[in-house]
Amino acid sequence: MNMDKNMSELKGKSYWRSLNHLENNAEYRKFAESEFQEGASEVVDPVTRRKFLSIMGASMALAGLVSCRRPVEKIIPYVTKPEEITLGIAKHYASAMNLGVEVFPLLVENHEGRPTKIAGNKQHPTSNESALNPWAYASILNLYDPDRAVEVSYVDEKTTVEQFAGVWTKNYDAYVANQGEGLAVLSESFASPSLSKIKDEFAQTFPKARWVAYDPVSDENIYKGVEIAFGQKLRPIYHFDKANVILSFEADFLGTDSNMTQNAKGFAEARRVKTEKDSMNRLYLVESSLSQTSVMADHRLRMSSNEIGQFVKTFASEFGVINESIQYDGRRDWVKAVVKDLKKNKGHSLIVAGRQQPAEVHVLVAAMNLVLGNQKTVTYHAFDKAVVSDSDGFYALVSDMNQGKIETLFMLGGNLVYAAPTDLQFASALNKVKHPIYLGTHYNETASRSEWHVPTLHYLEAWGDAISHDGVLTVTQPMISPLFMGMNFLEMANLITTGEYLKSYELVRKTWDSILPMDIFESAWQKSLHNGYFSGTNKPARVSVKGNLNTFAKNIKPLKLGVDNLELSYKLSPQIHDGRYANNGWLQELPDPVTKITWGNAAIISSTMAKKLDVENQDMVKIEYDGIYMKVPVWIMPGQADYTISLTLGYGRSVSGRIGTDIGFNATLLRTTKSPYITAGGVKISKSYGQTAIACVQDYHGLDTEKLAADAIQTRLPALVREATLDEYRNEPNFTRDITEEYPEVSMWKEFLYDTGNQWGMSIDLNMCTSCNACTIACQSENNIPVIGKEQVLKGRDMSWIRIDRYFAGDIENPEVVMQPVACQHCELAPCEQVCPVAATTHTEDGLNTMTYNRCIGTRYCSNNCPYKVRRFNFHNYTKDTPDIVQMAMNPDVSIRFRGVMEKCTFCTQRIAGARNKARLEDRGIMDGDIITACQEACPTEAIVFGDINDPKSRVSELKKQNRDYDLLSELNLRPRTTYLSKLRNPNPELEQHA
C-alpha cells in the first residue's frame, strides 16, 4: 500500500535507524554479561539512591502531562455532592480483567472516582470468591504506572489517536480492495465475545489477511494433547475439590498455571480438615524444580523434566492406555503404590501435567483420566468465543515477514521483540515489515522497533468483555476515564476491521445486543453491569479417545543427562509473568514463593551440581546452548533435579520503565522454537567470573554450608511449623499442643482480661497455605506499603506486613517444604509495647496492638523486642518522591508513613473502623463476616480467617477451638491473637517417606 508520501519518507529514516538498532544486537550479549547497566546502575549507586528510592517516582514533566491530560472540568471538587457519592465512603463496582483466556471477575474499590483496590467478585458464578492471584491484585498499580506510554508515536513524532485512525482509514480501502493481502494481526490469546466478533468480521473483510494469536507461555501443549487424544479442540478444567488422589507431572497448578485461584480453592476444599475424623486428599508430585505446588505434596519425586515423559508412559502402560513394556527404572514401588491408590479412587482421582510438558504427555494424561473415570474431576469445554495461542501460526507468520510478504502488521499487545524465541529473530523479521504498528501499554522493546506505537488503555479505563470457560459472560467496566491517550484492544481491532474509530462502550454494547434477550435488553444490561456478569453455559463436552495412542507415545524419548548435557527449563515468573509486569514495583519486590528471590532471577541448580561446578549462590555462570550463551548468577535450591537448570522468564528487559529495565537476566535468549519450555540436553554450564547480588528476603543459611544454622532450624522447626501426618493426627489428636510443654501461668499483677466487647483475632491454617503471595500483595495494596527497591531489600529492609516464611525439612535433595504466613500476631502481652519509651505502640481494649505513627520517634526498640520480627521500619523516606499518579493508587483510609517511623500489620484497622461505623449507624453489633481483612479476602484457600474471638460462634472462634490450634512461640507466653492450625500431610502408608 502506498502510505502518505510524506510519512513514508519519515518511515525511511526510521527504517535505517531501526536497522542500526538491530545490528546492535550485541545489546543482548551485553545483558548477559552484566546485570546493571546505565539506568540500573542508579539502583546500586548510593549517590542517586534517592532517585531510586522513589522507584515509582515520576519526572516533573510527566506530572505536568497528567494535569494536561485531565480535563479541568472533571476535577472540580464536589461543591454540590452527587447524590450517590458520600465523600470518604468507597463505592464498589464490578469489572473484570483478562489474562490470556483467563478471566478474573473483579470488584473494584472506588474512592471518589479513583479505583484504589481490587478484589475478586464473589458473586460471579465461575469464580465465586474474593481471592485473586498476585498479578490481578497488582494490576491496579499498572493503571497508575508513571512510565505508561502517554502519546501515540509515529517513528519519533508524537501524534494522536485520531491522526493514527485517519492514516489507517486512508489505507483501509486499498486493503479491503486487495482482500487484505499483506495485512496481518498478531494478538495475544483472548476470550472475549466482542473481540471474537471483530476477529470474525476481520476474516470476512480481509479473507487474505491473517490474525494470529500467540503467547510466549501458554497452555498450547495441553490443548494440543487433548485434541490429539479426543479429536476435539477442548480446554480441560480441573475440579480439585472432587479429587481424593492427585498425581501431578510437573503441573504447578497451585502456582503459575492457569486457573491457579480456582485450583487452589478446590484443592483446599478437598484438603480441609476440621477434626481427626475428617479425611483429606493426597497429592503425588513429580517435578524437576521445587515448585509452589510442592508445598502441598504428600509425596514428591525429583526427576528431570524430560524424563517425566518416560515416567508418564510407565503409568500409561500400567493403566493399559498404551501397550508398551513397562520401565520402572528403580521406581517400581512408587509406581505400583500410586497406581493402586489412583485405581482405588476411580472417579475421584486426577492426573495433571504441566504446560511445559510436550503434547504427547498430555495425550496420555487425558487418556489416563478417562480410564480412571475422572469425568467429574476434569471437564473439557469447547472454546467459545476464545482464541488461543497458536505457535505454529506465529512461526509461519514470522517466516512470511522475513520473506517480505507482510506489509502492515498490527501487534495488539504482547512484546514479542523481547519475548519471542531467540531463533525466530523476531526483531529482524519486524524490520522487513513495512508498517509495523504496535498497540502496547509501554514504550518497550517492540514499540521501539515499530513505526507506530499506540498506547493501550488499562482495562479499568475502557470497556471490554470476557467469557469464562463455563460460558458466563463477564463485563469489564471502566472505573476512571483514561489517564493518558490511547486505545483499547477492541477499539483498535474494530478500527482495523472497519476503518471506523468507535469507542469501546459502543462495541461492547453492540456485541451484547446480540447476546442478551432483546425484550429486556436494557434491564439485563444494567443487571450485568451491577453484578458484573450475565449467566451463560458452556457444558462440558463428551469425550472419548480417538486413534492409536501408541504412536504418539513413541515420540517420547528421554535423554541421558550429564554434566555436559544438561536440561534447561523455562518457567513463568510468579512475579512479573512473561515480563509484562516488569514495571510493576509491587510485583518486582514480591518474593518468589519458593526461592524468596526479589528483583531478578537466577539459574536454579541443585547442590550436587553446584559442587561439581564449584560455585556458590550468586556466582556468575555461563550457560550455553546451540552457540548462544548467557551469563547469569546461580542460586542453589534443594529439590532441584541434578543436571537441570531452571530459569524464570520475564527478566532482563532492556526497554521498560524506571522499574523494570535491566532487572535480572533474559532467559528468552536461550529459548528456541524447537524447545520453548524444556531444552533437554545439549546445554552446557561453566563457571564464569564475578558475582551478582541477589536480593533474597529469606537467607538461605546454606543448609549444607553452615551446619550450626541448619541444625538450629531443624531443632526449632517442629515447634514453629507444627506438622504431622494424617495417621499421626488420628492417633494423637492433640499432637499440636503436645509438642511444647504447658507451663502453669501465674501472673504477678492483675491482668486486663479482654473479655468484653469485640476481641479481634485471627486463625491461619498452615494446612491450607499454598504460599501464593496473594495476601502479601493485597496487603500492600490495601495498606499503602512502599516499594523500596533492590538495594534496600539487599540490606534486609523489606517492608511486607505479611510475609510467608519458608522452611525446608528433611533431605536436602528432596526436602519437604513448609510455608508459614507471619504478620503481627497482636499479642495480648506484647513485648513491643512495654519497651517503647514514648508509648507509640499500645493496646486497644478490643485486643489490637496498635501503632500510633504520629507518636513514633523511631527507636526501633519494639522491633528488636518482637520475637516474630514483623515490625517494619521506614529507614528512609520511601514515599518522598512518589509521583502524583502513583499517589492515586493509595488507599485514602490508610495514612502514609514518614521516615523514621515503625509500621506493621494493623489487622486492617481501617476496615474494622469502617464496619464499626456502619454497624453503629444501623444500630446493631458487628456481625461475623462484616470485617474481612485484606489478606483474608485474598486467600484462595481461606487459610486466613479473622473475626471476633469473644463471639463463640464466629468462624475464627470455631477454628481456634480445633485441636490443631497453637500459638507460634507459645513458650514465650505472649498470648498472640493470631494462632495457627498445624499442617498435615497424607502420605501413602505403602510408600516409605519419599522415594
Added chain:
Amino acid sequence: MNNKLFKPNRSAEESLAPGYTFSTVTEDISRIVESKPPQKWWLLFGVAFSFLLVLLGSVGWLFFEGTGIWGLNNPVGWGWAIVNFVFWVGIGHAGTLISAVLFLFRQQWRTAINRFAEAMTIFAVISALLFPTIHVGRVWLLYWFFPVPNQMAMWPNFRSPLMWDFFAVGTYFTVSLLFWYVGLIPDLATIRDRAKTSFRKITYGILALGWRGGNRQWKHYEQAYLMLAGLATPLVLSVHSVVATDFATSIIPGWHTTIFPPYFVAGAIFSGFGMVMTLTLIARNIYHLENIITIGHLEKMSKVILVTGSMVGYSYIMEFFIAWYSGNQFEVFAFINRAFGPYAWAYWIMFFSNVITPQIFWVKKFRTSIPVLFVASIFVNIGMWFERFVITVISLSRDFLPSSWDYFTPTIWDILVFLGSFGLFFTLFLLFLRFLPMVAMAEIKGILPEANPHHEKYHETH
C-alpha cells in the same frame, strides 16, 4: 614511733616522685595551663578536631537522610550507634569510680589521676549521649522522651528501659559534672591567683566561685566533696546496671539474662580503666608528668584491669554455662552462635582482648612496662567495644524465627560516626588539658609530707 596512723603518708612516696613540695606541685601543674601548648598537643588537637568535623558532617547527613544510611536492617534494629553508646558509657565509669569510690576507701594514689579520670567521664558520657540522640528515626521529636507536661497530655512510657536509661545516664552525668567541678574549685583559684592577664583573672575568677582557701571554706568544701562522693558511688553501680536492663528486660535470647547488670558494671570499670590507662600514658608523655603519674599508679591501675577483666571473663563463661543449664534451645543457640556462628570473629576478638590480655598483669614486669601497658590498654578498649557489638548485634541478627535472620554489615556512615565520636571526645579532652589543671593540685598537696600534721614527728622516726 611506729603508729599505723601514719601509714597513709607512705603512699606519698608511691604516689609521687620524691622531692616535691607544695610550690613545685603548683608550678609543674599550673605551668601547663599557663604556657603555650607543646607541638604534640597541636598535632593531636588537629587530628581530633578533624574527626569532630567528620562527626558533624556525618550526623548532618544522617539527620537529612535518615537512619537508613547505616547498615541497620530488619532483625538488627540497633547497630553501631547503640554499641557506641554502651561503649562510651562504660568508659565513663572509671572516672567516678576513681574519684568517688577510691576517695571513700582512702586510696590516696588516686589523687594523681582522678581529675583526668573525671574529665574523661564527663566527655565519655557526652560522647555516649550523642548516640541515643541521633539513632532515633525522628530526632526532632526526641523531646517526647522528657517527662514534661504537654498539650497532648502524654507521658513517656515509664515501663520502657530506654526511659530508665534517660534518667540513669542523665543523673550520672549531672552528678559527675558537679563532682568534677567541686573538685576543681581550689585549683581554679590557684590558677586565678597566678594569672597575669586580667582576662584570665576574670575568667578563672568566675570559675573559682570566690574561693579563698579559708578554713571554713575548706571545711565546707571537704564535706561537700565527701557527700558528692557518697552520692556518686551508688551511681557507679546504677548507671550501667540500668543500661544493662535495656538488654536484660527484653526477650531476645542473648539479651534476656539476669547476669547483665553486675557483668555490665564490671565490664564498664574494666573498659574505663583501659581508657584511663591509654589517656594517662598519652598525657604523661606529652607533658612529661612521669614524676606525678608514677609507675606505681600505672601498676595499680593494671591490677584493677586484671581483676575486672577476670570478672568479665567469668561472666562470659558463666553465660555459656547458664545457657546450657537453662535447657532453653534459643538461649543455647544464641551463645553457640556467638562463638561459632558467622560473627565468631567478633566474639573471639572480644574474648582474646578482654579475657586473655589482662592475664599478663599477673607478672610485675608487664605491670610496670609502659609499652606493654599501652598496648594492653588498647586491646582492652577494642575488646570492650566488641563486647557490646557481640551483645547487641549478634543477638539480634539471629533470634527466634530463622526466617528473619540476617547479617548486619556496617556502612561507611556507621564507621565515620564512630570515628567522629572519638573526635568529639578527644577534642574536649585536649581542650581540658589545655585550659584546666589536669592533676588535682590541692589533693596532691594533701598527701605530701608537709600536709601531715605530724610532719615533724614523722621525720624524727626516720
